[in-house]
Amino acid sequence: MTTRISRRSIIVAGVAAGAAGVLARPAVAVADRARTGGTALTHATVIDPHSGKVLPDLTVVIDGDRITDVRRGPAPGGARVVDLRGKFVIPGLADMHAHAQAEGIDPALNIANGVTTVRDMAGSPLARDWRARIDAGTLLGPRYTLGSKIIDGAPSIWDPAFLDVIQVADPEQARQAVRQQRDAGADFIKVYSRVSRPAYRAIAAEAHRLGIPFAGHCPDEVPMEEIADLGQASVEHMFWAPFDTSSKEARIRAEIARIRLELGDYSGWFKAIHPLEWTAANSYNKVKARQLYGKLARRRTRQVPTLVMHRGLDNAHTLVIGNDPRDKYLPPSAIGSMQFALSDFYLKDRAPGTYAEWAAMFDHRLRTVHEMHQHGVPIMTGTDTGTVAVYPGFSVHDELALLVEAGLSPMAALQAATAEPARYLGTNTGRIAAGHAADLVILDANPLHDITNTTAVSGVVARGRYIGPDERLAILAEVERVAAQTPEGVAVAAGCPCHTPRRRVPA
Template identity: 70%
Template sequence: MTSNLTRRTMIVAGAVTGLTGAVFRGAATAEPRGGGTAFTDATVIDPASGRVLPDVTVLVRGDTIVDVGRHVRPDGARRVDLRGRFVIPGLADMHTHAQAEGIDNGLYVANGVTTVREMAGSPLARDWRDRIEAGTLLGPRYTVGSRLIDGAPSIWDPAWLDVVQVSDAATARAAVREEIARGADFIKVYSRVPRDAYRALAAEAQRHGVPFAGHCPDVVPLAEAADLGQASIEHMFWTPFESSTKEAWIRREIQRIRLERGDYSGWFAALHPLEWTAAHTYSPVKARHLHAKLARRRVRQVPTLAMHRGLDFARTLDTNHPRSKYLPASSLASQEIALREFYLKDRAPSEDAEWAAMFDHRLRTVRRLHEAGVPLMTGTDTGTVAVWPGFSVHDELELFVSAGIPPMAALYAATAEPADFLGTRTGRIAPDHAADLAILDANPLVDIRNTQKLSGVVVRGHYLDEAARLQVLADVERTAAASSGAALSPGCPCHTG
């Protein structure tokens, strides 16, 4: 890489962007003392049960749903008439990377995203989680993983990202213990971890009762990762290999890959021809065997199709999207660096058609995974090219449906499945569950794009009506614009996987 920009400068840039928790608290409407809020005459869509309940009332007190039904008596509660509107559980982004203070949380909340999983141990995300839990910042519920644990050398340059490099079983076990001591909710595995180190990492994490998730290391078959207890697999890079009639040849080629530290573009270049071969030697029999194991082991797949779309169509990507007004200049600069230094640096224009065709293969694979009963979860990989906090969860839902997944099942992947995975009270519209809701002007079961037609959000019981939601977006836009003129050195939060 030619740049000397660092991840730390990105965090510093985020710290000066200034949209405070007080702005969010001012935008959220507090409930009447003791009475709660009654959302009346709504059509409730509850993916966990698969039920659609017309003309019901959802009664919220504090941060909890206390009753749902047609005969709920909302005595003493403030009433919010939702006649003609649809209510779904708050959405989840299960693959995020913190970018900037005053940006991420506003975009999540304004887009109805009330649960996020931070995948790179960001100190910024830990700070947000603590402030949100303390009630001093309005934002989604955070689960924060460890720093990335990769092989040595890592395909990440440590000057760009705080990555832990392990070379054998002993260093892997030590890394797990250190990350648990640092407060990680789970251990994040990366691409180049050696097989013996991975097995030791899995054993150590399980010994401490901490989940491990992330990439499937290149040298580890998915079936083995499932047997060892990996909780979730991120992205779609490795899925085709065990569905190929040439798997043995592919495995030998993977063993031959040699990369220097920080050579992320080289990793893409090395893996792509193997993906291409696997896609063209697809075996339905092998796929069914693998998918059955993933389903049986309940290994969640987080496809991050929004990220893959940016990667697979990198040459023709329109980077001047209207959503870019919500990101600070440093984040936009990081995406440009990623596009140039990671995605396209080692990619010849003659390969573009292959990359585009791989995206179609990824969509077909996601449909097959769903049909086989492999649990799916929505995740976007925020910080990568053409991915935006909050907004891209709706893109992911649209891509799920375009892959052939029914809208109710797509909503399940964005609500009930993440809640089950995390063991939280979120993801359902039912008594004793968290009051995290998205209020829509149109039915998402008719057109999944209707999840973007938000007219209100409830996060931890705080109700933001349409005016408040739009005010949050306006505040984020103003914060992003204010950062543009600052003398900031953009870092690269991208592709932290």
Template identity: 75%
Template sequence: MPRDFSRRGVMTAGLAAGAAGILARPAAAAADRPTTGGIALTHVTVIDPHSGRILPNTTVVIRGDRIASVHRGPAPQGATEVDLRGRFVIPGLADMHAHAQAEGIDPALNIANGVTTVRDMAGSPLARDWRDRIEAGTLLGPRYVLGSKIVDGSPSLWDPAFLDVVQVADAGQAREAVRQQQAAGADFVKVYTRLSRSAYRALAAEARQHGMSFAGHCPDEVPLEEAADLGQASVEHLFWTFFDTSFAERRLRAAIARIRLELGDYSGWFAAIHPLEWTAMNTHSGAKARRVFGALVRRRTRQVPTLAVHRGIDFARTVDVAADPRNRYLPSWAVEAMEFARQRFYLADRPVWTDAEWAAKFGRRLQVVGEMHGHGVPIMTGTDTGTVAVYPGFSVHDELALLVEAGLPPMAALHAATAEPARFLGSDTGRVAAGHAADLVVLDADPLSDITNTATVSGVVVRGRYIGPDERLRILAEVERIAAGTPAPAGQAVPAGCPCHAPLHPRPGSGAAG
């Protein structure tokens, strides 16, 4: 039976100060800028997903934090040459759905994996602190975009003991939540599953009035097409997609409206929504899908499928959290928290006899992502770090492989991890082109011949600073050292032994479809 997790215990816990050294030492070198001649990455094959261009035997010149030129020919006089013969350069990767976990862990693992842009989706004070230190030049890490606290309905799916969530019961509270989160410095409002339709519409109107975007889950009561029409910037995950594309949508939405949950009954939501989603998947209408996906295209509403976390949820019975070799880069409490989440949130109310349905659902998710891409829906990579079998930095490569498995060509998958996030954020990252930010990844093998080659990272350029193979390995070794020696955060209990299979709260009638 686990001890209770404290506030933000599963998704947003941060390590205590003992781990603070990981990037302070590498970051000290960030002030050591290249000579006036800059850095020249020579004899490299450039892959630029924005333009679709492939440029063999190319020289990329970096001065300060910008790309000065991309050309055939030798390094300019005075530049420090890095011979990358036989290697490939792509833009820095983006994780557009992340949750900060641990001081000394996440920023380092992202950079070591070539992830140079991260969108934090829960207003984490830890991520806010990282962003401030990165911008000040005292911490090496990716560019951070910060969401608000999660804005959910009342009662929320999240127990406040697990996550600092804003619960809104009506339109007035929804409008006030937007104002509060903007005043707190959030870059956008994060919307969640149990927002009522009236509260959601009020939130959208208030956000529009204040020039603030909103993104996140598509609430249970809100059709996906309506969310796009109201201006939701991105939709995370694929739990809601199939209701809009089902010819049984009216009956299914009536059943969804009957779902009643208590505060914190996260596992109860999965138990209630599963049979409805399974029915929706088996009543899929191509004609309805064309209409809904057309709305996403017209509104430029991005889809962040987070296939990596769907795989962990859909195969929660069989995923072996303890056996993943990447665990050595996480403190033991974080690995135990993943197992706690697997048992408490995803399996507590899941009958074994439904496992085959859950497995089949993942195949349907892959199919619908391919269908979305075929209709031109803009897709972005996101992982949902802090959930089962999802790791900072590493899981962006998992997500890319899953996008290709879903039917995206490798160049399109790379576009989803580079150019599309840059366009979404209005950033000058996401390209290998003169005048753009020098955020780049050096790969040992061609990702267009095999997308899993994005994991063959040998070097990274972040804000113009080149991190070569030796330094990258030192960063990983330091993360591993910290993960092995750092206790849980002060006041942060971790589960001991096998987590309890009981739900957080007893559930009244869940309102499953008849």
């Protein structure tokens, strides 16, 4: 039996009216970033993933929101000096697959964790509001890149009565959706799982004609090699690579073509796709894998694995909601939504006899990420905030650790969170050099010795503003207060429009 998403379990993105008084204000007010003489971070060990260099005892000079110099020697006269003796400086981190959840929560948690760049994959009104306020200097938060509304096939596995999804049944509707979302201000077009092959090709053609990138899921009907040839900028999640790398691909694709799902039946998608994933993983072909990964590398098609999401999904039977110390930073409705998704969405139709193969699929995903990296496929960090056991800001560090577990070096993992997102976005973030954005993370320990040292955040520089240890702790304390004061029955945008239902927790 599949779980159809009902009116009771869906809410619109954003904060319900009842929470406005509690969550409308910034977690921490933004101070004037301009300082006479700028700021100088002295005696720092600088780790620059863009160049792969580690340089001890440097001074990083910041003026406004830019790095103006990286050098050995004293701070310039008049600069505010921050002595970082014994500390390590890396570029600000990026979450390249996120979904806005709650006012007073996400932007602050990202900054407190050194996440200074976020790509929101559904361009929600909440994220649009955050970006406007952050750019205006009235809210402390990361730099946002905003996707379009989700463009899915017809019927969508999301019900448009409850989630603002665009259904396209044919190429003309697909082209119209691209035009509409470009005109609405989207930075890129988000494609989804059930878009038909003809509609997908129309999305690609129209996006190229209008000069707007398109990214997202690999539609079930479309091979990954084809989306690379058509210019999709990034692929989210690790559901589809097994199909292209299977010796039984033709049979699997024939099964995919026979899948029929009702409107809003996402758990039905899991039920249909997982056995095919399992077949594909057990018929893995190295020659086909080399061909696919080579093409992704040549086309610069980025892979955003969202391993932290897959870890929760593939090992859902081991999760206990409410035991994570980071729960205190989320409103009760978000924790309730996680519990609902775990019991009524992830596990409802999952037979206990399949638990071992689900867990084995996660191991296969780790191996796939490693092989992709070995073949030169560009990897970027993304978390899929809003899914079970995924937390804004914090889970970027989880993703870094999982990339290293998959076989990437700590430096390569840092590149996936800094330099590669900057190249993808075409921004001057992601490195520590003169002329680049002053988005930095200050660590108490060397992440190249142990990638989990990225969690040892001492301070953050966001758009040139230095946030020291005390202010960082104050940000976290304020988020905890806001989360605790959110009424139990208030619905927030807790849930990811990728594959987690949103839910109003009963009062």
